[in-house]
Amino acid sequence: MKAHLIYFDGRGLGESIRLILATVGIEFEETYLQDAAHVERLRQAGDLLFMQVPMLEIDGMKLVQTNAIIRYIARKYAMYGKTLEQKTRIDVLYDGARDFIMKFVYIGWNKGKEDDSKSVKENAVPRYLPVFEKELSKTSSGYFVGDDLSMADLAVLESLLYCDDYFPAVLEDYPKLKEFKDRLSSLPRIKAFLNGPQRKGKTTEEYILHCRKVWGWI
Amino acid sequence: MKAHLTYFDGRGSGESIRLILATVGIEFEETYLQDAAHVNRLRQAGDLLFMQVPMLEIDGMKLVQTNAIIRYIARKYDMYGKTLEQKTRIDVLYDGARDFIIKFLYTGWNKGMEEDSKSVKENAVPRYLPVFEKELYCSSSDYFVGDDLSMADLAVLESLLYCDEYFPDVLEDYPKLREFKDRLSSLPRIKAFLNGPQRKGKNTEEYIMHCRKVWGWI
Numbered sequence: 001m002k003a004h005l006i007y008f009d010g011r012g013l014g015e016s017i018r019l020i021l022a023t024v025g026i027e028f029e030e031t032y033l034q035d036a037a038h039v040e041r042l043r044q045a046g047d048l049l050f051m052q053v054p055m056l057e058i059d060g061m062k063l064v065q066t067n068a069i070i071r072y073i074a075r076k077y078a079m080y081g082k083t084l085e086q087k088t089r090i091d092v093l094y095d096g097a098r099d100f101i102m103k104f105v106y107i108g109w110n111k112g113k114e115d116d117s118k119s120v121k122e123n124a125v126p127r128y129l130p131v132f133e134k135e136l137s138k139t140s141s142g143y144f145v146g147d148d149l150s151m152a153d154l155a156v157l158e159s160l161l162y163c164d165d166y167f168p169a170v171l172e173d174y175p176k177l178k179e180f181k182d183r184l185s186s187l188p189r190i191k192a193f194l195n196g197p198q199r200k201g202k203t204t205e206e207y208i209l210h211c212r213k214v215w216g217w218i
Numbered sequence: 219m220k221a222h223l224t225y226f227d228g229r230g231s232g233e234s235i236r237l238i239l240a241t242v243g244i245e246f247e248e249t250y251l252q253d254a255a256h257v258n259r260l261r262q263a264g265d266l267l268f269m270q271v272p273m274l275e276i277d278g279m280k281l282v283q284t285n286a287i288i289r290y291i292a293r294k295y296d297m298y299g300k301t302l303e304q305k306t307r308i309d310v311l312y313d314g315a316r317d318f319i320i321k322f323l324y325t326g327w328n329k330g331m332e333e334d335s336k337s338v339k340e341n342a343v344p345r346y347l348p349v350f351e352k353e354l355y356c357s358s359s360d361y362f363v364g365d366d367l368s369m370a371d372l373a374v375l376e377s378l379l380y381c382d383e384y385f386p387d388v389l390e391d392y393p394k395l396r397e398f399k400d401r402l403s404s405l406p407r408i409k410a411f412l413n414g415p416q417r418k419g420k421n422t423e424e425y426i427m428h429c430r431k432v433w434g435w436i
Binding site: 049050051061063064065067068071072075076084087088091092094095096099127128131 | 267268269279281282283285286289290293294302305306309310312313314317345346349
């Protein structure tokens with residue numbers, strides 16, 4: 001049974017959901033927010049619990065809240081650890097990786113793409129990459145927590161793909177993370193997604209403008 | 219065994235952790251960030267994984283990331299539902315309530331207490347309160363999910379306490395939430411915490427200035 005994602009035609013928060021859906025093998029269709037009237041219709045229909053997107057229709061539910069959606073899929077597909085200790089470690093690393101991803105999501109929204117990127121490179125990259133490099137060095141499995149791919153691995157992967165996109169040489173200083181990124185990007189379903197038609201592109205000025213219009217901010 | 223919270227002498231993200239610790243009966247000591255040098259000592263010592271607070275020392279771990287800390291306590295004390303469906307519902311409501319709480323956290327940080335509060339009242343209150351009123355109405359128990367107190371109940375409670383403080387009459391329009399707030403605030407441990415010495419006060423300009431100095435922003 002297919003899932004259905006409602007979001008913008010861009011990465012943002014939706015991309016993390018697309019990545020885990022693809023990883024576990026759930027096919028999904030997408031509805032992109034067209035304009036302010038479209039959002040209003042969805043809100044009037046009661047489909048968006050907190051009037052926000054992403055919203056994922058899956059298994060008879062209309063789920064909102066990006067991290068809740070991802071936790072649902074992770075639990076269902078055994079990507080959330082086995083023990084209390086593993087679940088906790090996953091949460092710490094996942095939440096940290098989400099903070100890092102959000103820095104990339106907002107590039108272009110604050111002071112413009114150049115200034116925002118510079119800020120991420122100077123502040124966020126040195127905060128997160130050394131931590132993830134060290135945490136990965138603590139495990140022998142090739143994954144951040146336990147012996148299997150978890151939601152924490154996917155969140156770190158997504159942040160590393162952003163690093164690659166925005167700061168091409170930066171992973172040279174983080175050999176374990178570079179190998180991790182290359183290895184996970186080559187897993188069949190992840191590779192197919194990253195090279196496929198549902199993978200969205202980097203933020204552009206047009207995209208940001210479109211989002212602002214949809215939300216009625218301009 | 220006691221826990222130890224490192225945070226500011228203020229609510230912020232720390233208050234949510236204080237509330238759940240008190241609710242489940244874990245005694246805790248606190249270290250308040252004094253100044254920039256203090257933060258740097260903690261960072262040098264390697265105690266703050268992502269160089270941030272809150273950090274909770276508990277059960278031999280130094281946990282960071284507010285929501286990861288709360289999930290750890292919730293899992294350990296059976297406040298995270300029993301079924302996949304319950305856990306998912308808890309995540310959706312908890313994450314939504316956290317978004318609402320954060321609006322209150324930032325009052326005074328953007329355009330000043332008066333304007334920020336006005337914005338919360340006009341935008342956040344009408345977004346979240348009707349949803350929580352309806353979700354509570356649809357629940358078959360006196361709690362949001364299942365038959366017992368969960369981390370979702372505490373997060374909504376915290377947001378309602380903020381509502382009460384900032385907008386004293388607003389809960390008159392939400393009778394189920396008003397009753398919920400009164401009832402949970404009267405539970406012995408929660409009541410003791412809310413009336414006790416570890417409960418922190420509303421944001422002040424001095425507090426915001428102190429935080430900014432500690433982070434080196436001024």
